[in-house]
Amino acid sequence: MFTLKDLVRRTVLTKRHCYAVCGDDGNLTWEQFQDRVERVAGALVAAGLNAGDRVAIMSLNNAIYFQFLYAVIWAGGIVVPINTRYAPKEVETCLEDLDGCWLASDEHFVTLLRSLEPQVHGVKGHFFVGKGAVPEGYTGFGTLLEGDASLVAGDPLTTDVALIFYTGGTTGQAKGVMLTHQQLTYATQQIAAAFRTDKPLCFEDRYLHSAPMFHMADGIMCFVTAMLGCANTFMERFNVPEFVEHCNRFSVSWITLVPTMMKALCDYLQETGKAIPSIKGIMYGGSPMPRATLAQIMDVFGDVQLFHGYGSTEGLIITLLEPKYHTLDEKNRRLLESVGKPFHGVLLGIFDADGKPLSYGEIGEVYVRSNGVMKGYWRNPQQTAEALRDNWYHTGDAGYISEDGFLFLVDRVKDMIISGGENIYSIEVENAIGTHPSVDEVAVIGRPDSSWGEIVHAVVKCKNGHTLTYEELAAHCRQWIAGYKVPKSIDFVDDPLPKTPVGKINKAAIREAQEKVHLLET
16 A cells, blocks of 8 residues: 655655755755645646656756656656666667657756657657756746646555666666566665664765666665655765765765775775765665775774665665674674675575575575565566566576575676686685785676686776786785686776776676677687
8 A cells, every 4th residue: 555655745744844855956845845746746647647657767866856756656657767878779779668758858868868759759748857948848847846736646556667777788688677666665664674773864864866866776765765754965976076075065974885986985085184974874785895995984984884785676675784794803704795684574595507496505596585576577578587487586696695694696697607617706706806905996707718618807907006917916816716716817907997887897898898809819
């Protein structure tokens, strides 16, 4: 019965005078927020938006985006956040896949969407969710605020799709992940419960949306903040100096960043002598936090609470490594390499390639069962059937569960390197290389080899002012991992490694570049 609309209603009932939005353009209480959302929802219905209509949003983070997202849901529509880093052809593919949709854009993407529209059938209308003059042919947010809230009739069912997130664009054509009100509220409740620590995320806090809202890592926080009644503030893009200034200006207390962003932030704070004293909670994910970066964070932020979350767009929340395990003592050293234990209501299984369950410590594919697992892929029953089999979601991640119940990820199943018949997991090799004090960034992939099938290849960026040779780094690795896992070849690069839109190292791009080099060599 409980839907995403009820998150806001409950908060208005209990904390209506608390801030929902804080920013340069003014503040909104949760009561004001709901009033605006209801009026915009009425305007959407008056414009012809029907229940189940898809509304594609292409926008950088901002407060209007946040309000518009809720208004679409309030009106019974389906929000489809589009990755703003996609190439034009990728955007076109997503829009065409929606089989008719409404378009919403900020000032940064109007021109792109106009150029693509002749190739996309069934566009029903245009909404502007940005700053400045409203483009021709678009309905501005100010006009939408004049809508009649009474035009919205009834509430959605819990089984109705509320969001479609496109995922998988770096490894193939993007797939639209359908998430229902029930799945999203379930995940929201689980996350909110996990943040009930001795310094909980609550109505007194301000959460900064600095990671892109088109990604589930930040997208889910749009609902968590509503459930807990805390304030939202927004940055269009992650820029370290601007991030620090924004946090201090608005007393930001909670943030979500990937480890590469955290390292850049800590480096900047140490180099400049600046600080962000208001921060009390940091969520991170995408990859384990390197021990050296963890030590740096603790030095810079003191006793800040760290939460390492593992999840996926298809599975939403899966595991959490709580703050109590984020210590530098020997007791928790091994646990810091894990992604924690399953959230309440989440069942994990480890299975081999034949679907046989494996025991503690045995590496296989991670399967997930929970009420947060997606409904399926939009208009793609074949891939839905492949991902959701035997009442399990097949993650494609390889890992193992320790006897004390912690999940350790070792690689993507498809990224596992098989060299001379041995299975080699890139994360293990990357961790070994990353312990060298001169290494700044590293990515490990497999390269084709006529003798071994594949060989372990590393791409390494050294810290400024540092240099390494293959021999030095290989010798260092042999102290940490077996000889067959040591890279057979290493490329040392001067530029930062390519990143995905959420700041993770983009192995697909690295692999593609290596394939081009390999073709030239052969």
